[in-house]
Amino acid sequence: MKGFGRYMMFLGSLFVRRETFATYYKLILEECVQIGVNSALLFILVSTFIGAVTTVQTAFNMVSPLIPRFVIAQVVREMVVLELAPTIMALIYAGKIGSSMASGLGTMRITEQIDALEVMGINSSSYLVLPKIVASILMYPLLVVLSGVCAIIGGYIVGTFIHIITPTEYVSGLRFGFNSFEIVVALTKSVVFSFLISSISSFKGYFTKGGALEVGIASTAAVTTSVIAILLADYIIVNLLLQ
Amino acid sequence: MIKIKDISKSFGDKMVLENISSEFDKGKTNLIIGSSGTGKSVLLKCIVGLISPDNGRVYYDLRNFTEADKEEKSEIRREIGMLFQGGALFDSKNVEENVMFPLDVLTKMPLDEKLDRANLCLKRVGLENVNKKAVSEISGGMKKRVGIARAIVNSPNYLFCDEPNSGLDPQTSILIDELIHEITHELDITTVVVTHDMNSVIGIGEKIIFLYKGHKLWEGNNADITHSGVAQLDDFVFANKVMSKMRSL
Ligand SMILES: Nc1ncnc2c1ncn2[C@@H]1O[C@H](COP(=O)(O)OP(=O)(O)OP(=O)(O)O)[C@@H](O)[C@H]1O
Ligand SMILES: [Mg+2]
Numbered sequence: 001m002k003g004f005g006r007y008m009m010f011l012g013s014l015f016v017r018r019e020t021f022a023t024y025y026k027l028i029l030e031e032c033v034q035i036g037v038n039s040a041l042l043f044i045l046v047s048t049f050i051g052a053v054t055t056v057q058t059a060f061n062m063v064s065p066l067i068p069r070f071v072i073a074q075v076v077r078e079m080v081v082l083e084l085a086p087t088i089m090a091l092i093y094a095g096k097i098g099s100s101m102a103s104g105l106g107t108m109r110i111t112e113q114i115d116a117l118e119v120m121g122i123n124s125s126s127y128l129v130l131p132k133i134v135a136s137i138l139m140y141p142l143l144v145v146l147s148g149v150c151a152i153i154g155g156y157i158v159g160t161f162i163h164i165i166t167p168t169e170y171v172s173g174l175r176f177g178f179n180s181f182e183i184v185v186a187l188t189k190s191v192v193f194s195f196l197i198s199s200i201s202s203f204k205g206y207f208t209k210g211g212a213l214e215v216g217i218a219s220t221a222a223v224t225t226s227v228i229a230i231l232l233a234d235y236i237i238v239n240l241l242l243q
Numbered sequence: 244m245i246k247i248k249d250i251s252k253s254f255g256d257k258m259v260l261e262n263i264s265s266e267f268d269k270g271k272t273n274l275i276i277g278s279s280g281t282g283k284s285v286l287l288k289c290i291v292g293l294i295s296p297d298n299g300r301v302y303y304d305l306r307n308f309t310e311a312d313k314e315e316k317s318e319i320r321r322e323i324g325m326l327f328q329g330g331a332l333f334d335s336k337n338v339e340e341n342v343m344f345p346l347d348v349l350t351k352m353p354l355d356e357k358l359d360r361a362n363l364c365l366k367r368v369g370l371e372n373v374n375k376k377a378v379s380e381i382s383g384g385m386k387k388r389v390g391i392a393r394a395i396v397n398s399p400n401y402l403f404c405d406e407p408n409s410g411l412d413p414q415t416s417i418l419i420d421e422l423i424h425e426i427t428h429e430l431d432i433t434t435v436v437v438t439h440d441m442n443s444v445i446g447i448g449e450k451i452i453f454l455y456k457g458h459k460l461w462e463g464n465n466a467d468i469t470h471s472g473v474a475q476l477d478d479f480v481f482a483n484k485v486m487s488k489m490r491s492l
Contacts, residue, residue, distance in 0.1 A: 116331040120344075
Protein backbone atom coordinates (compact mmCIF):
# COMPACT_ATOMS: atom_id res chain seq x y z
CA MET A 1 0.00 0.00 0.00
CA LYS A 2 2.88 2.33 0.86
CA GLY A 3 4.45 1.30 -2.42
CA PHE A 4 1.27 2.26 -4.25
CA GLY A 5 1.30 5.73 -2.67
CA ARG A 6 4.91 6.24 -3.72
CA TYR A 7 4.03 5.05 -7.22
CA MET A 8 1.27 7.67 -7.47
CA MET A 9 3.63 10.39 -6.23
CA PHE A 10 6.19 9.21 -8.76
CA LEU A 11 3.62 9.58 -11.55
CA GLY A 12 2.84 13.07 -10.30
CA SER A 13 6.50 14.03 -10.32
CA LEU A 14 6.73 13.29 -14.04
CA PHE A 15 4.66 16.33 -14.89
CA VAL A 16 6.34 19.05 -12.87
CA ARG A 17 9.34 21.10 -14.01
CA ARG A 18 9.43 19.62 -17.49
CA GLU A 19 11.92 20.32 -20.24
CA THR A 20 11.00 21.91 -23.57
CA PHE A 21 8.75 20.09 -25.99
CA ALA A 22 11.59 19.77 -28.51
CA THR A 23 13.70 17.87 -25.95
CA TYR A 24 10.91 15.39 -25.33
CA TYR A 25 10.14 14.99 -29.00
CA LYS A 26 13.67 13.78 -29.64
CA LEU A 27 13.74 11.50 -26.59
CA ILE A 28 10.35 9.96 -27.44
CA LEU A 29 11.47 9.27 -30.99
CA GLU A 30 14.62 7.55 -29.71
CA GLU A 31 12.58 5.42 -27.30
CA CYS A 32 10.11 4.45 -30.03
CA VAL A 33 12.91 3.25 -32.28
CA GLN A 34 14.45 1.40 -29.35
CA ILE A 35 11.18 -0.37 -28.52
CA GLY A 36 10.46 -1.20 -32.15
CA VAL A 37 13.94 -2.56 -32.84
CA ASN A 38 14.01 -4.53 -29.60
CA SER A 39 10.66 -6.21 -29.83
CA ALA A 40 9.22 -6.31 -33.36
CA LEU A 41 10.95 -9.51 -34.40
CA LEU A 42 10.10 -11.33 -31.19
CA PHE A 43 6.47 -10.23 -31.48
CA ILE A 44 6.24 -11.44 -35.09
CA LEU A 45 7.78 -14.77 -34.21
CA VAL A 46 5.70 -15.44 -31.10
CA SER A 47 2.38 -14.33 -32.52
CA THR A 48 2.78 -16.24 -35.79
CA PHE A 49 3.37 -19.42 -33.86
CA ILE A 50 0.56 -18.77 -31.41
CA GLY A 51 -1.80 -18.19 -34.35
CA ALA A 52 -0.67 -21.42 -35.98
CA VAL A 53 -0.96 -23.50 -32.82
CA THR A 54 -4.36 -22.03 -31.93
CA THR A 55 -5.66 -22.99 -35.37
CA VAL A 56 -4.43 -26.56 -35.14
CA GLN A 57 -5.73 -27.04 -31.62
CA THR A 58 -9.12 -25.53 -32.38
CA ALA A 59 -9.43 -27.84 -35.37
CA PHE A 60 -8.40 -30.78 -33.22
CA ASN A 61 -11.14 -29.98 -30.70
CA MET A 62 -13.86 -29.64 -33.33
CA VAL A 63 -14.43 -33.22 -34.27
CA SER A 64 -18.18 -32.94 -34.85
CA PRO A 65 -19.10 -32.92 -38.56
CA LEU A 66 -22.06 -30.70 -37.66
CA ILE A 67 -19.82 -27.71 -37.03
CA PRO A 68 -18.78 -26.00 -40.24
CA ARG A 69 -15.02 -25.64 -40.77
CA PHE A 70 -15.04 -21.87 -41.06
CA VAL A 71 -15.84 -21.70 -37.33
CA ILE A 72 -12.18 -22.59 -36.70
CA ALA A 73 -11.11 -19.30 -38.23
CA GLN A 74 -13.79 -17.46 -36.30
CA VAL A 75 -12.56 -18.90 -33.02
CA VAL A 76 -8.97 -18.07 -33.89
CA ARG A 77 -9.99 -14.50 -34.68
CA GLU A 78 -11.87 -14.06 -31.40
CA MET A 79 -9.03 -15.41 -29.34
CA VAL A 80 -6.37 -13.44 -31.15
CA VAL A 81 -8.14 -10.10 -31.16
CA LEU A 82 -9.52 -10.22 -27.64
CA GLU A 83 -6.84 -11.95 -25.65
CA LEU A 84 -3.77 -13.29 -27.39
CA ALA A 85 -2.63 -10.13 -29.15
CA PRO A 86 -3.23 -7.53 -26.43
CA THR A 87 -2.80 -9.58 -23.24
CA ILE A 88 -0.37 -12.40 -23.92
CA MET A 89 1.85 -10.04 -25.89
CA ALA A 90 1.73 -7.63 -22.93
CA LEU A 91 3.27 -10.33 -20.77
CA ILE A 92 6.04 -10.70 -23.32
CA TYR A 93 6.41 -6.93 -23.58
CA ALA A 94 6.80 -6.76 -19.80
CA GLY A 95 9.52 -9.40 -19.95
CA LYS A 96 11.39 -7.77 -22.79
CA ILE A 97 10.85 -4.00 -22.61
CA GLY A 98 9.76 -3.64 -18.98
CA SER A 99 12.78 -5.45 -17.62
CA SER A 100 15.15 -3.49 -19.83
CA MET A 101 13.57 -0.20 -18.72
CA ALA A 102 13.96 -1.18 -15.07
CA SER A 103 17.54 -2.35 -15.40
CA GLY A 104 18.49 0.66 -17.52
CA LEU A 105 17.13 3.12 -14.96
CA GLY A 106 18.49 1.04 -12.08
CA THR A 107 21.97 1.17 -13.57
CA MET A 108 21.66 4.92 -14.06
CA ARG A 109 20.66 5.22 -10.42
CA ILE A 110 23.49 3.19 -8.89
CA THR A 111 26.15 4.76 -11.12
CA GLU A 112 24.92 8.23 -10.06
CA GLN A 113 23.84 9.20 -13.58
CA ILE A 114 20.45 10.20 -12.17
CA ASP A 115 22.18 12.33 -9.52
CA ALA A 116 24.21 13.93 -12.28
CA LEU A 117 21.01 14.96 -14.06
CA GLU A 118 19.52 16.31 -10.85
CA VAL A 119 22.63 18.38 -10.11
CA MET A 120 22.27 19.98 -13.54
CA GLY A 121 18.83 21.13 -12.46
CA ILE A 122 16.95 18.63 -14.62
CA ASN A 123 13.87 16.83 -13.29
CA SER A 124 15.37 13.39 -13.84
CA SER A 125 12.17 11.40 -13.42
CA SER A 126 10.36 13.45 -15.99
CA TYR A 127 13.36 13.58 -18.35
CA LEU A 128 14.01 9.85 -18.26
CA VAL A 129 10.62 8.29 -17.63
CA LEU A 130 8.02 10.38 -19.43
CA PRO A 131 9.50 9.60 -22.89
CA LYS A 132 9.49 5.90 -22.06
CA ILE A 133 5.81 5.95 -21.08
CA VAL A 134 4.72 8.02 -24.07
CA ALA A 135 6.76 5.90 -26.48
CA SER A 136 5.25 2.73 -25.01
CA ILE A 137 1.71 4.03 -25.39
CA LEU A 138 2.46 4.93 -29.00
CA MET A 139 4.31 1.77 -29.95
CA TYR A 140 2.57 -1.03 -28.07
CA PRO A 141 -0.82 -0.72 -29.82
CA LEU A 142 1.03 -0.85 -33.14
CA LEU A 143 2.83 -3.98 -31.99
CA VAL A 144 -0.50 -5.48 -30.96
CA VAL A 145 -1.96 -4.83 -34.41
CA LEU A 146 1.15 -6.36 -35.92
CA SER A 147 0.82 -9.41 -33.68
CA GLY A 148 -2.84 -9.81 -34.49
CA VAL A 149 -2.13 -9.77 -38.21
CA CYS A 150 0.79 -12.18 -37.82
CA ALA A 151 -1.23 -14.59 -35.69
CA ILE A 152 -4.04 -14.69 -38.22
CA ILE A 153 -1.57 -15.17 -41.06
CA GLY A 154 0.15 -17.90 -39.05
CA GLY A 155 -3.16 -19.66 -38.62
CA TYR A 156 -3.92 -19.32 -42.31
CA ILE A 157 -0.58 -20.74 -43.42
CA VAL A 158 -0.65 -23.76 -41.14
CA GLY A 159 -4.38 -24.40 -41.50
CA THR A 160 -4.26 -24.48 -45.28
CA PHE A 161 -0.90 -26.22 -45.42
CA ILE A 162 -2.00 -29.25 -43.44
CA HIS A 163 -5.50 -29.13 -45.02
CA ILE A 164 -7.63 -28.64 -41.94
CA ILE A 165 -9.35 -25.67 -43.57
CA THR A 166 -9.52 -24.22 -47.08
CA PRO A 167 -8.46 -20.65 -47.81
CA THR A 168 -12.05 -19.65 -48.62
CA GLU A 169 -13.37 -21.14 -45.39
CA TYR A 170 -10.66 -19.41 -43.39
CA VAL A 171 -11.39 -16.00 -44.88
CA SER A 172 -15.15 -16.33 -44.52
CA GLY A 173 -14.66 -17.52 -40.94
CA LEU A 174 -12.59 -14.41 -40.21
CA ARG A 175 -15.45 -12.26 -41.48
CA PHE A 176 -18.29 -14.17 -39.93
CA GLY A 177 -20.10 -12.33 -37.17
CA PHE A 178 -17.33 -9.81 -36.81
CA ASN A 179 -18.04 -7.05 -34.32
CA SER A 180 -15.68 -4.11 -34.69
CA PHE A 181 -16.15 -3.26 -31.01
CA GLU A 182 -13.67 -6.04 -30.32
CA ILE A 183 -10.98 -3.91 -31.90
CA VAL A 184 -11.89 -1.09 -29.53
CA VAL A 185 -11.53 -3.47 -26.60
CA ALA A 186 -8.17 -4.69 -27.89
CA LEU A 187 -6.82 -1.17 -28.36
CA THR A 188 -8.11 -0.04 -24.97
CA LYS A 189 -6.31 -2.97 -23.43
CA SER A 190 -3.09 -2.18 -25.24
CA VAL A 191 -3.07 1.45 -24.16
CA VAL A 192 -3.76 0.54 -20.53
CA PHE A 193 -1.26 -2.31 -20.46
CA SER A 194 1.52 -0.32 -22.08
CA PHE A 195 1.02 2.48 -19.58
CA LEU A 196 1.09 0.03 -16.68
CA ILE A 197 4.18 -1.82 -17.89
CA SER A 198 6.24 1.25 -18.68
CA SER A 199 5.31 3.19 -15.56
CA ILE A 200 5.67 0.27 -13.14
CA SER A 201 8.98 -0.83 -14.62
CA SER A 202 10.33 2.72 -14.58
CA PHE A 203 9.19 3.13 -11.00
CA LYS A 204 10.97 -0.05 -9.93
CA GLY A 205 14.15 0.89 -11.77
CA TYR A 206 14.19 4.55 -10.78
CA PHE A 207 14.15 3.81 -7.06
CA THR A 208 16.81 1.09 -7.12
CA LYS A 209 19.16 1.30 -4.13
CA GLY A 210 22.48 -0.45 -3.75
CA GLY A 211 24.47 -2.19 -6.46
CA ALA A 212 24.39 -4.51 -9.43
CA LEU A 213 22.56 -7.19 -7.47
CA GLU A 214 19.70 -4.79 -6.69
CA VAL A 215 19.45 -3.83 -10.36
CA GLY A 216 18.73 -7.47 -11.13
CA ILE A 217 16.18 -7.61 -8.33
CA ALA A 218 14.50 -4.41 -9.54
CA SER A 219 14.25 -5.78 -13.03
CA THR A 220 12.67 -9.03 -11.86
CA ALA A 221 10.30 -7.12 -9.58
CA ALA A 222 9.34 -4.91 -12.52
CA VAL A 223 8.27 -7.92 -14.56
CA THR A 224 6.43 -9.63 -11.70
CA THR A 225 4.52 -6.52 -10.67
CA SER A 226 3.70 -5.61 -14.28
CA VAL A 227 2.35 -9.09 -14.97
CA ILE A 228 0.08 -8.95 -11.91
CA ALA A 229 -1.10 -5.47 -12.87
CA ILE A 230 -1.82 -6.61 -16.44
CA LEU A 231 -3.90 -9.56 -15.31
CA LEU A 232 -5.91 -7.44 -12.87
CA ALA A 233 -6.45 -4.71 -15.45
CA ASP A 234 -7.42 -7.31 -18.05
CA TYR A 235 -10.11 -8.64 -15.77
CA ILE A 236 -11.43 -5.16 -14.98
CA ILE A 237 -11.47 -4.01 -18.61
CA VAL A 238 -13.25 -7.12 -19.83
CA ASN A 239 -15.85 -6.68 -17.10
CA LEU A 240 -16.40 -3.04 -17.92
CA LEU A 241 -16.45 -3.27 -21.70
CA LEU A 242 -17.90 -6.68 -22.48
CA GLN A 243 -20.94 -6.74 -20.20
CA MET B 244 32.00 31.50 -1.94
CA ILE B 245 29.85 28.82 -0.36
CA LYS B 246 28.80 28.99 3.26
CA ILE B 247 27.30 26.12 5.22
CA LYS B 248 25.70 26.63 8.59
CA ASP B 249 24.83 24.00 11.19
CA ILE B 250 24.26 21.16 8.75
CA SER B 251 22.89 18.04 10.45
CA LYS B 252 21.69 14.84 8.87
CA SER B 253 20.71 11.48 10.22
CA PHE B 254 19.44 8.34 8.53
CA GLY B 255 16.93 6.69 10.82
CA ASP B 256 18.45 7.04 14.27
CA LYS B 257 21.99 7.05 12.89
CA MET B 258 23.51 10.52 13.15
CA VAL B 259 25.76 11.02 10.13
CA LEU B 260 26.45 14.76 10.30
CA GLU B 261 26.15 17.01 13.33
CA ASN B 262 26.19 20.80 13.18
CA ILE B 263 28.77 21.30 10.46
CA SER B 264 29.52 24.94 9.67
CA SER B 265 32.20 26.29 7.39
CA GLU B 266 33.02 28.49 4.43
CA PHE B 267 34.51 27.51 1.10
CA ASP B 268 36.38 30.33 -0.59
CA LYS B 269 36.27 31.45 -4.17
CA GLY B 270 39.35 30.78 -6.31
CA LYS B 271 40.56 28.10 -3.93
CA THR B 272 40.46 24.31 -3.82
CA ASN B 273 38.59 23.52 -0.61
CA LEU B 274 38.99 19.99 0.71
CA ILE B 275 36.70 17.86 2.85
CA ILE B 276 38.77 15.06 4.34
CA GLY B 277 38.22 12.22 6.78
CA SER B 278 38.32 8.46 6.87
CA SER B 279 35.80 6.19 5.20
CA GLY B 280 32.21 6.41 6.42
CA THR B 281 32.55 9.73 8.26
CA GLY B 282 29.94 11.45 6.12
CA LYS B 283 32.01 13.29 3.51
CA SER B 284 29.87 12.23 0.59
CA VAL B 285 26.69 12.91 2.54
CA LEU B 286 27.94 16.42 3.33
CA LEU B 287 28.76 17.07 -0.33
CA LYS B 288 25.31 15.80 -1.34
CA CYS B 289 23.71 18.07 1.24
CA ILE B 290 25.58 21.03 -0.22
CA VAL B 291 24.41 20.39 -3.78
CA GLY B 292 20.93 19.42 -2.61
CA LEU B 293 20.88 15.77 -3.63
CA ILE B 294 20.13 15.03 0.02
CA SER B 295 18.15 17.53 2.03
CA PRO B 296 19.71 18.12 5.46
CA ASP B 297 17.54 17.76 8.56
CA ASN B 298 18.89 21.02 9.81
CA GLY B 299 21.02 23.92 8.68
CA ARG B 300 21.45 26.04 5.59
CA VAL B 301 23.66 26.31 2.55
CA TYR B 302 24.42 29.68 0.96
CA TYR B 303 25.82 30.15 -2.52
CA ASP B 304 27.28 33.64 -2.55
CA LEU B 305 24.70 34.79 -0.01
CA ARG B 306 21.83 33.12 -1.87
CA ASN B 307 19.99 30.80 0.50
CA PHE B 308 19.96 27.51 -1.40
CA THR B 309 18.27 25.37 1.25
CA GLU B 310 15.12 27.48 1.40
CA ALA B 311 15.04 28.42 -2.29
CA ASP B 312 12.01 27.35 -4.32
CA LYS B 313 12.36 24.96 -7.26
CA GLU B 314 12.97 27.74 -9.78
CA GLU B 315 15.70 29.41 -7.75
CA LYS B 316 17.30 26.03 -7.05
CA SER B 317 17.41 25.25 -10.77
CA GLU B 318 18.90 28.68 -11.33
CA ILE B 319 21.75 28.01 -8.86
CA ARG B 320 22.24 24.48 -10.14
CA ARG B 321 22.94 25.80 -13.59
CA GLU B 322 26.08 27.33 -12.07
CA ILE B 323 27.21 24.02 -10.56
CA GLY B 324 29.55 21.50 -12.12
CA MET B 325 30.03 18.19 -10.40
CA LEU B 326 32.40 15.28 -10.83
CA PHE B 327 31.02 12.09 -9.31
CA GLN B 328 33.06 9.36 -7.71
CA GLY B 329 32.52 6.91 -10.58
CA GLY B 330 32.33 9.60 -13.25
CA ALA B 331 28.56 9.14 -13.71
CA LEU B 332 28.93 9.49 -17.47
CA PHE B 333 25.80 8.68 -19.48
CA ASP B 334 26.53 5.32 -21.01
CA SER B 335 23.97 5.80 -23.76
CA LYS B 336 26.07 8.66 -25.15
CA ASN B 337 29.62 8.89 -26.48
CA VAL B 338 32.37 11.04 -24.97
CA GLU B 339 31.59 14.15 -26.99
CA GLU B 340 27.84 13.93 -26.37
CA ASN B 341 28.49 13.52 -22.66
CA VAL B 342 30.56 16.67 -22.52
CA MET B 343 28.04 18.60 -24.62
CA PHE B 344 25.07 17.41 -22.60
CA PRO B 345 24.89 20.30 -20.09
CA LEU B 346 24.97 22.73 -23.00
CA ASP B 347 22.18 20.78 -24.72
CA VAL B 348 19.84 21.05 -21.80
CA LEU B 349 20.88 24.30 -20.18
CA THR B 350 21.61 26.61 -23.11
CA LYS B 351 20.28 27.46 -26.53
CA MET B 352 23.73 27.42 -28.15
CA PRO B 353 23.90 26.33 -31.81
CA LEU B 354 25.46 22.93 -32.43
CA ASP B 355 28.82 24.05 -33.87
CA GLU B 356 29.37 26.37 -30.93
CA LYS B 357 28.58 23.52 -28.53
CA LEU B 358 31.02 21.26 -30.35
CA ASP B 359 33.75 23.90 -30.18
CA ARG B 360 33.16 24.38 -26.50
CA ALA B 361 33.16 20.62 -25.81
CA ASN B 362 36.37 20.14 -27.78
CA LEU B 363 38.01 23.00 -25.92
CA CYS B 364 37.15 21.37 -22.59
CA LEU B 365 38.28 17.94 -23.72
CA LYS B 366 41.56 19.47 -24.81
CA ARG B 367 41.86 21.24 -21.47
CA VAL B 368 41.70 17.91 -19.62
CA GLY B 369 44.22 16.41 -22.01
CA LEU B 370 41.90 14.25 -24.08
CA GLU B 371 42.02 14.36 -27.83
CA ASN B 372 40.76 12.00 -30.52
CA VAL B 373 38.39 10.19 -28.21
CA ASN B 374 35.31 12.25 -29.12
CA LYS B 375 33.38 9.41 -30.72
CA LYS B 376 34.38 6.69 -28.28
CA ALA B 377 31.70 5.02 -26.18
CA VAL B 378 31.97 5.46 -22.41
CA SER B 379 32.58 1.72 -22.01
CA GLU B 380 35.65 1.94 -24.25
CA ILE B 381 37.67 4.38 -22.17
CA SER B 382 39.74 3.80 -19.03
CA GLY B 383 38.91 4.85 -15.47
CA GLY B 384 41.29 7.80 -15.54
CA MET B 385 39.86 8.96 -18.86
CA LYS B 386 36.35 8.72 -17.42
CA LYS B 387 37.36 11.08 -14.62
CA ARG B 388 38.77 13.50 -17.16
CA VAL B 389 35.63 13.35 -19.27
CA GLY B 390 33.68 13.90 -16.03
CA ILE B 391 35.74 17.01 -15.32
CA ALA B 392 35.29 18.25 -18.89
CA ARG B 393 31.52 17.80 -18.54
CA ALA B 394 31.57 19.57 -15.17
CA ILE B 395 33.33 22.66 -16.53
CA VAL B 396 31.74 22.86 -19.98
CA ASN B 397 29.02 25.31 -18.98
CA SER B 398 31.51 27.59 -17.17
CA PRO B 399 30.32 26.85 -13.64
CA ASN B 400 30.89 29.12 -10.68
CA TYR B 401 31.04 26.16 -8.32
CA LEU B 402 32.84 22.87 -8.90
CA PHE B 403 32.33 19.79 -6.73
CA CYS B 404 34.43 16.65 -6.93
CA ASP B 405 33.76 13.48 -4.96
CA GLU B 406 37.01 11.54 -4.62
CA PRO B 407 38.40 12.58 -7.99
CA ASN B 408 41.39 10.26 -7.72
CA SER B 409 40.02 7.14 -6.07
CA GLY B 410 40.99 4.06 -8.01
CA LEU B 411 43.70 5.79 -10.00
CA ASP B 412 47.45 5.21 -9.94
CA PRO B 413 49.48 7.80 -7.96
CA GLN B 414 50.76 9.62 -11.04
CA THR B 415 47.37 9.96 -12.69
CA SER B 416 45.94 11.03 -9.32
CA ILE B 417 48.39 13.89 -9.11
CA LEU B 418 47.61 14.91 -12.68
CA ILE B 419 43.88 14.99 -11.92
CA ASP B 420 44.49 16.96 -8.71
CA GLU B 421 46.61 19.49 -10.52
CA LEU B 422 44.04 19.76 -13.25
CA ILE B 423 41.32 20.58 -10.73
CA HIS B 424 43.62 23.03 -8.98
CA GLU B 425 44.58 24.83 -12.20
CA ILE B 426 41.01 25.02 -13.43
CA THR B 427 39.93 26.51 -10.11
CA HIS B 428 42.47 29.30 -10.43
CA GLU B 429 41.99 29.78 -14.15
CA LEU B 430 38.23 30.20 -13.92
CA ASP B 431 38.32 31.74 -10.44
CA ILE B 432 35.61 29.43 -9.12
CA THR B 433 34.73 27.88 -5.77
CA THR B 434 35.88 24.28 -5.76
CA VAL B 435 35.03 21.69 -3.12
CA VAL B 436 36.82 18.35 -3.24
CA VAL B 437 36.09 15.31 -1.09
CA THR B 438 39.14 13.12 -0.61
CA HIS B 439 41.01 10.86 1.74
CA ASP B 440 44.23 10.94 -0.25
CA MET B 441 47.10 12.60 1.66
CA ASN B 442 48.81 13.41 -1.64
CA SER B 443 45.90 15.64 -2.58
CA VAL B 444 45.79 17.15 0.87
CA ILE B 445 49.42 18.24 0.74
CA GLY B 446 49.30 19.06 -2.96
CA ILE B 447 46.18 21.17 -3.35
CA GLY B 448 44.69 21.71 0.13
CA GLU B 449 44.34 25.48 0.23
CA LYS B 450 41.54 25.13 2.73
CA ILE B 451 40.78 21.88 4.50
CA ILE B 452 38.03 20.73 6.82
CA PHE B 453 38.49 17.48 8.68
CA LEU B 454 35.44 15.35 9.51
CA TYR B 455 35.47 12.72 12.20
CA LYS B 456 32.36 10.63 12.89
CA GLY B 457 30.08 13.35 11.60
CA HIS B 458 31.77 16.22 13.44
CA LYS B 459 34.11 18.87 12.11
CA LEU B 460 37.20 18.56 14.27
CA TRP B 461 39.58 20.89 12.50
CA GLU B 462 39.88 23.39 9.70
CA GLY B 463 42.96 25.00 8.20
CA ASN B 464 45.31 24.56 5.26
CA ASN B 465 48.00 22.16 4.06
CA ALA B 466 50.79 24.08 5.76
CA ASP B 467 49.24 23.63 9.20
CA ILE B 468 47.81 20.15 8.93
CA THR B 469 50.88 18.33 10.24
CA HIS B 470 50.85 20.25 13.51
CA SER B 471 47.16 20.62 14.23
CA GLY B 472 47.34 19.19 17.74
CA VAL B 473 44.18 17.20 17.04
CA ALA B 474 44.85 13.54 17.87
CA GLN B 475 42.30 12.10 15.41
CA LEU B 476 43.66 14.25 12.60
CA ASP B 477 47.22 13.16 13.38
CA ASP B 478 46.08 9.55 13.18
CA PHE B 479 44.57 10.29 9.79
CA VAL B 480 47.54 12.23 8.44
CA PHE B 481 50.26 9.93 9.68
CA ALA B 482 48.51 6.75 8.67
CA ASN B 483 50.33 7.44 5.43
CA LYS B 484 53.75 5.68 5.50
CA VAL B 485 55.59 8.50 3.79
CA MET B 486 54.08 11.08 6.09
CA SER B 487 54.94 9.12 9.23
CA LYS B 488 58.52 8.62 7.99
CA MET B 489 58.85 12.33 7.45
CA ARG B 490 57.52 12.97 10.91
CA SER B 491 60.10 10.72 12.54
CA LEU B 492 62.94 12.42 10.70
N1 LIG C 1 21.11 7.07 1.74
C1 LIG C 1 21.61 6.62 2.90
N2 LIG C 1 20.82 5.94 3.75
C2 LIG C 1 21.29 5.49 4.94
N3 LIG C 1 22.55 5.67 5.36
C3 LIG C 1 23.40 6.33 4.56
C4 LIG C 1 22.98 6.84 3.28
N4 LIG C 1 24.02 7.47 2.71
C5 LIG C 1 25.04 7.34 3.58
N5 LIG C 1 24.68 6.68 4.69
C6 LIG C 1 25.53 6.39 5.86
O1 LIG C 1 26.19 7.57 6.21
C7 LIG C 1 27.54 7.31 6.62
C8 LIG C 1 28.48 8.23 5.88
O2 LIG C 1 28.49 7.87 4.50
P1 LIG C 1 29.35 8.65 3.42
O3 LIG C 1 29.04 8.04 2.11
O4 LIG C 1 29.15 10.09 3.55
O5 LIG C 1 30.83 8.28 3.86
P2 LIG C 1 32.16 8.86 3.23
O6 LIG C 1 32.79 9.71 4.28
O7 LIG C 1 31.89 9.50 1.93
O8 LIG C 1 33.01 7.54 3.05
P3 LIG C 1 33.94 7.09 1.81
O9 LIG C 1 35.23 7.77 2.01
O10 LIG C 1 34.05 5.62 2.02
O11 LIG C 1 33.24 7.46 0.56
C9 LIG C 1 27.78 5.85 6.32
O12 LIG C 1 27.80 5.18 7.57
C10 LIG C 1 26.62 5.40 5.51
O13 LIG C 1 26.26 4.09 5.88
MG1 LIG D 1 32.20 8.94 -0.20
